[in-house]
Amino acid sequence: MYDSLQKLNEIPVFHFFSEISQIPRCSGNEKEISDYLVRFAHERNLEVIQDETLNVIIKKPATQGYEQGPTVIIQGHMDMVCEKNEGTIHDFNKDPLKLRIQDDMLYATDTTLGADNGIAVAYALALLDSTDIPHPALEVVITTEEETTMKGALSVDPSHFEGKMLINIDSEEDDKLLVSSAGGLQTILEIPIIEETERAGYESFTLSVKGLIGGHSGIEIDQERGNALKIIGRLLYDLSTDFSFVIQQIRGGMASNAIPREVFVTIAFPEGEVDSLQEKIQIWTNTLKNEFAISDPDVFVELKREEGSLSTCFSEETTRKVITALMLLPNGIQNMSMELKGLVESSVNVGVVDTTKTSIIIESDVRSSVKSRKYAITEQSRLVAESLDCKFTVTSDYPEWPYNPDSALRQLFEKVYFEREGKEIEVIAVHAGIECGIFIEKIPGLDAISIGPDTFDVHTPNEHVSIPSMLNNWEYFLAVLKEMK
Template sequence: MYNSVEDLIQHPVFYFFSEISKIPRGSGNEKAISDYLVQFAKERHLEVIQDAALNVIIKKPASPGYEHVPTLVIQGHMDMVCEKNQGTVHDFEKDPIQLRIVEDMLYATDTTLGADNGVAVAYALALLDAEDIPHPALEVVITTEEETTMGGALAVDPANFEGKILINIDSEEDHKLLVSSAGGIKTTQILPIVWEEAPKNTMAYSLSVKGLKGGHSGMSIHKGRGNSNKIMGRILAGLADDVPYFLQQINGGAATNAIPRETDAVILAAENSIEKLEAKIQEWNTILQNELKTSDPGVHISLHKVEPEVTNVFSEQTKQKAITSLLLIPNGIQTMSMDIEGLVESSTNLGVVTTTDTELLLESDARSAVKSLKEDIVRRASLVAETLGCSFKTENDYPEWPYNPDSKIRKVFEKVHREKYNKDAEIIAVHAGIECGIFIDKIPGLDAISIGPDMYNVHTPNEHLSIPSTINNWEYFLSVLMEMKSFDWKE
């Protein structure tokens, strides 16, 4: 067991993980980390390409004796989801991630860790840096904006690659081989706000939904965790039945691919209705703590007076449209796979709600392993917008990754796992967006697989990475590289 981060970074993988953790790399803020990767390659006299999307491709020739082995593409993404606990002082634009060890797990300090997908970057750099690890010719590609738009992978020029075998290192479960994933698309409903002057003799209150666990909107959608944006819609609708109020803003969630943990609204109510309002909030606490006692026992609804004075509010029609939108926009699991027991086939997550000076934006992340089902989710979401007189847009559409029954790289991983651990690796598919689908779409005949160590609660400030699993998965990865030399690639 490692007792300190200083001890841990003696291992090459964790050394590079620590180095990149010093560099802010939230999605859309990847220039510094991209430049770091370029400089890393130049210092080692490796061929490097940095494209307009800030993707970085680093190439390294085959080790002696590996010249006949097919070129291998190793892939991950450099960006991370930036989430922090409320009250945490951390600027993701400039502050390093503060690493800490708890037992055999690596955590950040009240922020996301960035193991998703810093692990891939660390593995790649450790491999490229080493002089004593045998390997085939390597084409390492580290992409940008995977967590938001998949824009980096979508912008990759396939002409920069010779390899037809891809190992993606963006999986989150050791001893499991990921061979298929869902496609996805971002949808946004745009509700124009009609403002009115705030009525006199009212008090403004901040209404908050907090204490939810959240999680990755693909990997955790089956866990039944509460969505703070949807919960806020229920509360606002319920209050409207009993306590007259005016609505001034709603803001919740940090990313469309994260189940929102916190949502805040500002409401105005008559001064003589505060006791009734507080009683209704307590009722909602009881209701939600009962509903979510297993998935989110920490859920809590709070009400606090707002200072300074609020001067404008939504019109009654805007308020009703906002509440209706929160209630009716599709959310959660839509269909389950009939082929793989327990696998979510299609889902959608109302991840971000934002109030601007002119609009209320409601952003969702739809996923499906079946293209037609993804299109159905989008159609239903667009009908909600159309019915309410809102505009609607889609973006960041990326393809699913279909299972390849004849994958040769899967056979190599299976053989090595059987020999190394005396048991078969588990073959899995996930309900999450993996860049493999984009690369397969760009490079005809590409044979892909995804691996990774055990990590937990990604996209939340409780994200943590298993240290022994990271080391084990690294050693398994190196054993596969060695096996590639003797494998019959022509069979």
């Protein structure tokens, strides 16, 4: 039992995890954490490079007796998904995470924990800070914007590296070796807003879908959890068959790679039909509780009358386009792997909808371990956009990580695990975007593996990591380095 953060922080890995938890590091806001890593290296007289996208590379010479060993690249990302529970007062741009222990798990309080991928940063810092851990020459690279655009890894200059072995620490299952992952990209559909003045005899209401669990759009896409944006599309379409209303504002989801838990739509609705609307909302809550009884039993729809009213609203045409896009954009599992039982091969997550001054933005995350299917899903979404006369953009296209049957690095990890545990380690592939594929494309002949401790509910405010697993995985990692003479 771990009952004190103070005692836990006496362990180097947890000390550094706690330290970086004080620093803002949402995707796209990594300057402060990047500068912290540079200072860390300077204070220890280690060679450090900070590039234009704020990636940080820190190099440490081999310890005595390991000078002839292979140079090893240690890799993770410094950014995190920033989500919080509704009503939580927390500014991710300046407020530290409030860590807490529950049983043998480490949580943040009402926010994401950032174990994805603060674990990699903590491991790397503890290793770089050490004076008694045997290891070969190290090239630690901590990238930016992994959770949003993969911009950091995509922009890394491969000439900075000598190593041909890469250990990525962005996996989320202990006692398993990750050897392959999906490629992915992001799509952005922009619906231009045509406005009209507020309608006489109409009231403003906010429709909300709440109570969903959400989760990582790669790791947990096979859990069939409810997607708030797809649900609100269905609800609005159903309402449009019985009532005349227009949308005034819509927002939902926090990141394209997180299954959206909540959505809020403000609509202008006829005053005389409010009772019928309320009855319809109750029917929808009952319907959703039935549909998602297993995956999201707490889902509900909420209707709230707005005291003031917006001076304008979307035109009927714009309202129709929003509803149509949310209804028709592909979402969820598209294909299952025929090679690895239970592995999702291709999926898409409609992750974010937001209203700007000129347009409604819908962002989706497409994943596949088969490149052609990744692009087929993308073209399906493009056709939806074109049929609605909307702008469609593809960004952050990153490659899949193919399985390497001849990986010497995998064999070394398997050997060390067997010697420690007396059994074979499970080798897995994952339906998530891991930066290994990008580095393999950049560095010819690179051999890669990914490890990490048991982490749960990532990309949600319930994110937590197993403390014993974090320590066990750390010791396993060090045992492998010790073998690399």
